[in-house]
Amino acid sequence: MKLYSNQDNRHKGGIFMKKRIVKLVSILLAALLLQGCLETKTSDKSENGMPESETVEKSTDADKEETEKEPGKEEKETKAESEASDCLLLVNVNYESNILLAKYSIVVRLDGDEVATLSNGKEYFGSFQVKSGEHELTFEKNGDKDNCNSYVFNVENDCSVFCSLKSHMDHIEITEKNVSAEAVCPEGQHQWEDATCLSPKRCKVCGTTEGEKADHTPGTWQKTKEPTCTEEGEESCVCSVCGETVTRKVDKIPHNVEHWDVVKEPTCTEEGEEKGVCTICGQETTRPVEKIPHDLQDWSVEKEAAFSESGVRVRKCKKCGEVVETEEYDLTEEERLKWLKKNCESGLYDAISRDPDMYKGKYVKFTGTVVQVVSEASGANDCSEYRIATKNGYDKVIFVLIDNYGKSRILEDDKITVYGRCSGLYSYKTVLGAKVTIPLIDVVYYE
Numbered sequence: 001m002k003l004y005s006n007q008d009n010r011h012k013g014g015i016f017m018k019k020r021i022v023k024l025v026s027i028l029l030a031a032l033l034l035q036g037c038l039e040t041k042t043s044d045k046s047e048n049g050m051p052e053s054e055t056v057e058k059s060t061d062a063d064k065e066e067t068e069k070e071p072g073k074e075e076k077e078t079k080a081e082s083e084a085s086d087c088l089l090l091v092n093v094n095y096e097s098n099i100l101l102a103k104y105s106i107v108v109r110l111d112g113d114e115v116a117t118l119s120n121g122k123e124y125f126g127s128f129q130v131k132s133g134e135h136e137l138t139f140e141k142n143g144d145k146d147n148c149n150s151y152v153f154n155v156e157n158d159c160s161v162f163c164s165l166k167s168h169m170d171h172i173e174i175t176e177k178n179v180s181a182e183a184v185c186p187e188g189q190h191q192w193e194d195a196t197c198l199s200p201k202r203c204k205v206c207g208t209t210e211g212e213k214a215d216h217t218p219g220t221w222q223k224t225k226e227p228t229c230t231e232e233g234e235e236s237c238v239c240s241v242c243g244e245t246v247t248r249k250v251d252k253i254p255h256n257v258e259h260w261d262v263v264k265e266p267t268c269t270e271e272g273e274e275k276g277v278c279t280i281c282g283q284e285t286t287r288p289v290e291k292i293p294h295d296l297q298d299w300s301v302e303k304e305a306a307f308s309e310s311g312v313r314v315r316k317c318k319k320c321g322e323v324v325e326t327e328e329y330d331l332t333e334e335e336r337l338k339w340l341k342k343n344c345e346s347g348l349y350d351a352i353s354r355d356p357d358m359y360k361g362k363y364v365k366f367t368g369t370v371v372q373v374v375s376e377a378s379g380a381n382d383c384s385e386y387r388i389a390t391k392n393g394y395d396k397v398i399f400v401l402i403d404n405y406g407k408s409r410i411l412e413d414d415k416i417t418v419y420g421r422c423s424g425l426y427s428y429k430t431v432l433g434a435k436v437t438i439p440l441i442d443v444v445y446y447e
């Protein structure tokens with residue numbers, strides 16, 4: 001049993017039962033009250049389809065009702081045990097102010113657990129999460145278990161409440177008892193029904209709602225007012241869910257202009273405008289005239305392409321100068337060769353030897369004689385390696401990598417001119433063990 005904060009739920013819905021008990025001083029009065037409770041129960045039953053005559057018979061004889069009910073009651077309890085619902089039980093006790101009883105306090109228990117101690121004239125609200133089934137509220141004078149008034153009631157599986165008064169206590173005046181319950185769902189376990197135009201998304205167990213109502217579900221729209229070129233129209237339909245009539249506006253129709261005059265010519269950067277007079281309403285109206293297309297120049301190079309780098313070229317409008325088209329372009333094979341011959345610098349042997357890092361990636365050209373075939377390419381992804389003595393002298397040797405797999409072999413003593421990118425310096429050991437460092441060229445073309 002979980003105790004909620006005292007007043008939170010006392011005004012929430014649920015089936016609410018009030019029993020006014022005035023001065024429980026005689027057994028006779030208690031019997032009448034018992035009958036009152038049973039009346040509530042039987043009238044509920046008649047709503048559920050129990051024959052009216054049986055209801056009347058039972059409610060006229062309280063003792064008989066109590067006896068006859070026994071077997072059915074047991075059955076109900078067994079059922080409740082197997083599929084008990086979670087219900088939120090709301091309890092309201094009012095200890096009516098009474099000078100004679102001012103010295104007593106009343107201990108209130110629910111199913112044996114103390115939930116409140118009331119002094120004269122005080123009121124108590126409480127809410128508890130309980131399973132459906134039988135529950136008992138007890139009121140003890142000064143906490144004396146033998147001097148108590150007990151109130152037994154049944155919380156049904158649908159969380160409605162039936163009551164019966166079992167005993168009473170003399171001289172204690174509890175003028176109002178309120179007990180009701182409503183279904184609760186464990187956190188995050190609501191059983192949602194979709195939102196409709198009548199209700200937001202709603203839990204079919206506890207009735208909790210969330211979010212907004214849904215839109216109406218319109219049937220066929222009927223025009224109730226035709227739109228004109230000066231006024232919106234209106235149409236309506238009946239919602240197939242709630243039956244409400246829904247209306248909405250219908251857009252104006254366009255003016256009917258038969259002759260348009262251009263008042264501003266369009267350009268390639270700005271729309272033009274034309275105007276005309278509506279033959280129906282006589283109103284002068286304007287409309288835009290589409291821009292005219294740009295007048296394109298030939299392609300012009302924005303960034304030159306290089307041997308292994310794409311360039312960028314653009315087409316501009318002759319009139320407004322706007323760049324209308326942009327594209328990348330690459331050199332043709334022929335242009336690449338031209339580019340190499342124009343851009344590869346020669347005579348850099350000493351410069352590279354001195355500042356190799358500065359020349360890394362630069363396009364260079366050397367002419368000379370092959371002095372050694374170091375290795376020959378063994379596949380398409382492999383390069384051949386040569387040492388070439390440049391024409392500046394046999395002491396100025398470069399190391400070159402050439403991608404020539406499958407082509408005519410290069411032999412020692414061949415005269416050769418190589419074009420390519422400088423890769424810095426290359427070091428190797430001679431047969432005699434001396435370390436030699438010479439420029440390294442990654443060749444892209446040779447002849």
Ligand SMILES: [Zn+2]
Pocket residue numbers: 184185189190191203204205206207208
């Ligand atoms: Zn729920």
Ligand SMILES: [Zn+2]
Pocket residue numbers: 197198215216217239240241242243244
């Ligand atoms: Zn609706």
Ligand SMILES: [Zn+2]
Pocket residue numbers: 229230254255256278279280281282283
């Ligand atoms: Zn018009």
Ligand SMILES: [Zn+2]
Pocket residue numbers: 268269293294295317318319320321322
């Ligand atoms: Zn233009």
